[in-house]
Amino acid sequence: MKAVHVTRFGDPTVLEAVDLPDPHPGAGQVAIDVTHAAVGLIDVFFRQGLFKDQEGLPRPPFVPGLEVAGTVRALGEGVTGLTVGEKVVTLSATGTGGYASVLVSDQALVISTEGSGIGPALAVAAVPNAAMAYLALTRVARMSAGESILVHGALGGFASAFPGIARQLGASRVVGSVRTGKLAAAAASRLPYDEIVDSAELPDALHGQAFDVVIDPVGGAVRTRSLDLLAPSGRLLLVGNASGDWGDLIDSNRLWLGGLTVSGFSAGSYIPAHMEELGPAAEAALRAVADGLADTEIDILPLADAVSAHERMETRSVGGRIVLTP
Structure with a gap:
């Protein structure tokens, strides 16, 4: 071969x-x-x-x-x-x-x-990433219908699966962020975001919006800044480190004082321990992609x-x- x-x-x-x-x-x-x-x-x-x-x-x-x-x-x-x-x-x-x-x-x-x-x-x-996004949102972030979602690196491979699955799960609002220079591509995107903003202009670009769940595949300064974007009892879900910043640290006292949760999701660690959950995740992924939610x-x-x-x-x-x- x-x-x-x-x-x-x-x-x-x-x-x-x-x-x-x-x-x-x-x-x-x-x-x-x-x-x-x-x-x-x-x-x-x-x-x-x-x-x-x-x-x-x-x-x-x-x-x-x-x-x-x-x-x-x-x-x-x-x-x-x-x-x-x-x-x-x-x-x-x-x-x-x-x-x-x-x-x-x-x-x-x-x-x-x-x-x-x-x-x-x-x-x-799209299908494997959508299945993983379903598991990350439902099993790790414990997203509920009516919650608001922010997705960093909004056009990236894994990140792009989250808005469609979030919509499928009943999210009230889905916002994305991209790095400077990607806004033109974001404007042409067919992904189901309500809005996409420049991550370098956070938090000002969000005009006071706070989110129940923030998805971060980027890491670095974007990750640290995300703590300021969470609503009370909000969850920060770490799904990658595209920035390449492996030394970034989160102040645990910020989590305690804000009642916040930080969780990680990687397919390599999650799937082997939860094989029984793949069937429902695959069904959700196929529906989302067929419905045009992961285009x-x-x-x-x-x-x-x-x-x-x-x-x-x-x-x-x-x-x-x-x-x-x-």
Whole structure:
């Protein structure tokens, strides 16, 4: 199969096209002929070696790629409910393997898109993230209907899934923030925000608005500033660190005095402990995407352009999602 290897930790040039043996599914697994693979910041972090000292995370050589769409190629022993040729989207159980023409995934992580009317590029760009946004909002942030939501990095890959799911859950108001220079793209966005503001102008740009839930995939100064944007008993949900600021600290006394909660959500830590929740999350994600609530911008590139895709991710010159086609 065609694939892209991370040959060593480093800059995007460590990505190298290779030919590898086709993988075969084991018990409870599904082999997928990949038509589209999404590029995410987690792929960049893995390639850079940011988590190289954490046990169980990938070390070179490995094939990056967390999310893929395609068709079922083969079924492992004990797999039911799917058929060869069926259109699907999935997360990789290991967070790797997606930049390839074939991926083997655990059945529990595979979502059928057959008959949904959702194309494979949009499916891989939006469905897994929407499912994760559903879990983050319902299980971790404990969002209720009628609450207000603020999403930082509003056009980013994961962030863009939150406004649609929040709408689906009955949010009263959904506001986004973007960094300076992204407001033109925000104005053209089809994502269901009530308003998108410049994060550099917070809190003034919000004119006194406070929010029940703030979603932060950005980190750094934006994260610290978010404490001033929470309503009483508000929740700050940390879902990433796109800023690259790993030294940012939150004053715990601010949480105590304000009656605030800070929680973290990552798919890699949450899903293995809550596999039974994936079914409802997948159903919610498919509804949201089919209803046009996750209509993010998508740039499609050939797999051979993986280096360029990672360069764009690092320079933050992406207004939605990049998807690779083997």
